[in-house]
Amino acid sequence: MKQNFTQKQTHKQTLNLSLSMKKSLDILSAPQEKLYQQIKVIADKNPYISYTPSIDMDLYMNEALSHKVTLSEELYLQLHVCKEKYDKHIAEYIIESLDENGFFTLSISESSKHLNVSVPEFKNTLKVIQSFEPIGVAAKDSFDSIILQLQYQNLDDCVDIFQNYSEYLIKNDLKSIAKKKGYSIEEIQSYIEDIRLCNPFPCEQYITRKVENIIPDLIVNIEDNNLVLSTNELGNIILDESLNEENIKNKVLKTYFKEALFFIDSLSKRNKTLLLLANELFQIQKSYFLFHDELQTCTLAMIAKNTGFHESTVSRTLSNKYYSFQNEVFPIKNLFVSSTTSGDSKDSIVKAVHDFIKNEDPSNPLRDIDLVDKLNEIGLSASRRTIAKYRMQLRIPNSKDRIKK
Missing domain, CATH: 1.10.10.60 (Homeodomain-like)
Structure with missing residues (x-):
């Protein structure tokens, strides 16, 4: 076969992020807690920057908002003393994959393939985890959780009624259930009472992960029937301006000086961008704060269009950010509301x-x-x-x- 080699020119646009651009984006997207750590690291090593926190930040950061045991900690503790046969790798995978309600919602077959184990092996370990307290943990959903709780109590009739007569339960049609089961109405009522004693969300007493103190990025106040936004400053960052780049002869010190200038400039740009985008978002949701109205439809694309920023910049700036309003802290992401197919909020x-x-x-x-x-x-x-x-x-x-x- 004859082979022909030809050359062809193509044009392709690419964006290569320089190290300085990447650092600038990291500062832009960093939540207050991470930003504080960045400021500390740079202030400690850079001779041209001095930093004075607005409060005792180390003490604030180390104070836990909640001392509750996490669900995973509780399950690992029970796993450690468990005498049943289980696969440690599978058990850890299940515990780490539980959602915020303590349910295991992933596909068992897909999870088995991912771990390169058989489905029976996976189910066996899942069954072990489901035997842990609180009973109902690692269920597929709240319905499955109630079934696990009934099975744990050996309430087979309750399981049968809950699984196979849910349509009648919804309608509160006890006569039909009694007729099909051959029991009296009183017996059915007793079984239903046992079902009602089950908790569809048995893991609600636990937190799913350790909660850390959240430092709000923005402070929101109402003044003269208007929203006033301000950035929550972490303290005073001062650049030693007794020297400038021209009269610094040492190359190492010159590098530190440039780094100090860049960092302070990036912090200033971060706060300006955050305020600009947040002002647009909060103006859209103004009635929510002033008059307790419902939130209006608002998306990242809308903020990007109204401010002229790229949607990725809006996302990077407002993601993982929080605001303080009336002495409570809320995630900014909660102010974004999608619309229905008809366009209504x-x-x-x-x-x-x-x-x-x-x-x-x-x-x-x-x-x-x-x-x-x-x-x-x-x-x-x-x-x-x-x-x-x-x-x-x-x-x-x-x-x-x-x-x-």
């Missing part, structure tokens, strides 16, 4: 649904389709399925179960 719809149900006639509660009409009357749009989803997230039963005669 999810927060608006959820709040409206909650208010409608709160003020409904108890003897004739609103159906989901009625809530759709109610929303339309106030200029909001959502499908019946969306209403049902939000209602479940609010843990509000359906209209039949809300009837009070």
Whole structure:
């Protein structure tokens, strides 16, 4: 076969981050706790920078907001004294993969492939973890967690009713369950009471990870019916200006001087960018703070478009940042609200649904389709399925179960 070699020129745009650019981006994206550590390191080694913290930061950083034992610590402690046969590698994988509710939601088959173990091996170790306190840990979801708790108590009839008659349980149709099971209504009521004693979220007493003190990046105040934002300064950073780059002869000292200038300049740019982007975000959500209105639809793309920054810069600047308002600290990310397919704010719809149900006639509660009409009357749009989803997230039963005669 004859081979032909040809040359072809192509144009390709690439962006290579210099070391200084990377450092600048690190400062921009760093939360206050990490920024404090960076300032300390540079101030300790750089002769041209002096740093005076605004408070005793070391003491503040070392104070834990919570002394609760984490869920993983509790499980590792039980694993250490466990006499059942288990695979240590699998057990650690399961514990570290639990979500914020203590559930193991990953695929067992995919997890087995990832660890290069058989499915039966994985299930065996999972079963061991599920036997630990609190009973119901490492379940797939809250439904599965309740089943584990009932099985632990050897309540087989309760398991059967909960698993196979959930449709009747939702409708509170005890007669049909009693008829199918061949039990009396009183016996079924007793089983249901046992089911109700189970906790769908048994790990709520534990924190999922160690909580550290959070230093807010922004301070938000209300002055004359306006929001006033300011950066939360970590202290005074002073550059020794008795010298300048021209009269520093030593190369090492000149490098330190340039580093000091760069770091202080990057800190200034960080605060300016943070304030500019945050001001845009907080103006959009102004009514939420002033009048307790619902949050408006707001996305990273909207902030980027309104300020002229790239969306990645907005994300890097506002991610993992917090603000202080009325002596409480909140993540800035909570102010971003996606819209529904109709373009309405999810927060608006959820709040409206909650208010409608709160003020409904108890003897004739609103159906989901009625809530759709109610929303339309106030200029909001959502499908019946969306209403049902939000209602479940609010843990509000359906209209039949809300009837009070």
